[in-house]
Amino acid sequence: TDYGTPQSTSEKNVTINVDGFDVTVPEGTSVMRASMEAGIQVPKLCATDMVDAFGSCRLCLVEIEGRRGTPASCTTLVEEGMKVRTQTDRLKGLRRGVMELYISDHPLDCLTCAANGDCELQDMAGAVGLRDVRYEADGQNHFKMRDGGGEVNACWKPKDESNPYFTYDPAKCIVCSRCVRACEEVQGTFALTITGRGFDSRVTAGMSESFLDSECVSCGACVQACPTGTLQEKSVIDIGQPERSVVTTCAYCGVGCSFKAE
Ligand code: FES
Structure with a gap:
């Protein structure tokens, strides 16, 4: 499996919620990687776990509660208590x-x-x-x-x-x-x-x-x-x-x- 971004080596853990599922990952992990670890595939083209995220293709956009806009999940790092949605109609339309x-x-x-x-x-x-x-x-x-x-x-x-x-x-x-x-x-x-x-x-x-x-x-x-x-x-x-x-x-x-x- 390609998780989209390299693995964080931090020893401190952070828990976020992606589409209703809680997932705990090391601090410094991308929202994309956390989503993948929760079993949720976020569409991506420019991200790969071979190299650092770059955020150029704009396919991996997500919604984060309390934040405006649709940030790229590959370049956005997890924060404790973050609530992420990856499959709303708005996101699907943007990706298409x-x-x-x-x-x-x-x-x-x-x-x-x-x-x-x-x-x-x-x-x-x-x-x-x-x-x-x-x-x-x-x-x-x-x-x-x-x-x-x-x-x-x-x-x-x-x-x-x-x-x-x-x-x-x-x-x-x-x-x-x-x-x-x-x-x-x-x-x-x-x-x-x-x-x-x-x-x-x-x-x-x-x-x-x-x-x-x-x-x-x-x-x-x-x-x-x-x-x-x-x-x-x-x-x-x-x-x-x-x-x-x-x-x-x-x-x-x-x-x-x-x-x-x-
Ligand atoms: Fe290309 Fe995130 S995968 S912007």
Whole structure:
């Protein structure tokens, strides 16, 4: 299970109530993690327990009694006696609206995508009950171009297939920054960054032209962190998803890099 945010090491405990269920967790735990520990799944895209919370996707919004607005549960820490609601009609509507915007800027090629069946964007679209998308943006255009139609525009960027182990397809990127944070926090390398604004925003390999020219050490942390088919192992693209995979820790040095064995 991915609890969305790293575990707190505090020895002091805090009890909160989530959707009517009391849950006791260490101080410093996120509301998202506490909810997950209470067995309540909060939709999420940018949060993972691999890296610190960032609060960029706005899918994990919750309501907290006595507070205005709808804070992100991944970046909000528990406080004694907090009463949290995760499934109100208002929250469900907000999440569907957010997902609609993501999908409107994403290729609709799930059936031929190597990440089909292992894609958190696909899972979350189902989890929030998204059925129709009213908008059409650049992601759809990338898809049409590959199909022989559509128009080239300033936002279009080709796939980066320079790395021998994985590919990067900016058309599928939702700019959650999980790969950037995994590169920094898991590997301790600063090979990736986010550039641009709006439809033009994308992950780039620093100032380099490609991943191969960058400071990337091919550790795979970014590929493991990616919630969509943006960063894909070449072996998965060639032969499909493995029947089973195990995430383990490399035993060769003290850094503690994790990798996926298939
Ligand atoms: Fe909390 Fe993305 S999962 S903002």
